[in-house]
Amino acid sequence: MSQIAAKSRFLELCHRLHIDMGISQKWFTIIVERYGEHLRKYHTLQHLEDMFFYYDKWKPSLSKPDDVLLAIYFHDIVYDPTANDNEEKSIQLFEDFISDSCPDMTEVKRSVIYLIQTTITHLTAFDEKNDDLNYFLDFDMAILGSDEKDYREYADNIRKEYKHHSDDVFNTKRIAVLENFLKRPHIFNTDSFRDLYEDKARLNITEEIKRLKAK
16 A cells, blocks of 8 residues: 555545644554554554545545544454454544644544444444445455455455464364354444445355365
8 A cells, every 4th residue: 555645645634623733643644554564464454455445435434434444444443363352442443643732623533433443333223314434344354255366365364363373273263254254144233335246255255165164
């Protein structure tokens, strides 16, 4: 991902929110450092770039696009594959950002925290009254409906992030996660993503399960 483009987007966002330039610069440095950690293979700045692609495409459908953009930047800012509280710690770091930059922005804070919280329960999160939430989750999961090459690269990178697990342990847990996706009536929350990516996502997931079971 071009750090220049990512930085420009973040600084423009902070400018719209009337955040001091020095604070904005400091927090972009933190974002780069976090998403560049050596344990990350999929949950990197490239993942943010992929989400920005979908964000730009469906921005006209969002009621609070800046809130969604903040959630994109911060939803995986803490990521340790050996931990089970990444989302909670990401929220804590976002709260630090708000306290440091614009402590009076309570509505934005509440909105973004809600978006990040829903990534904890991706399989069940859906709110028919909140298109911002549904699009945000679809942006995050869009990789599932990508072409075969990109999907296999994603799956390989997830395996690398969980290198602390043996093949048997990883394969069993990964298959369980993937099968839960297939049990859902829909993988994606919005009609737009269902129309474009649902069938491909189900095919990709089915093929990955076959590969894992064959090992």
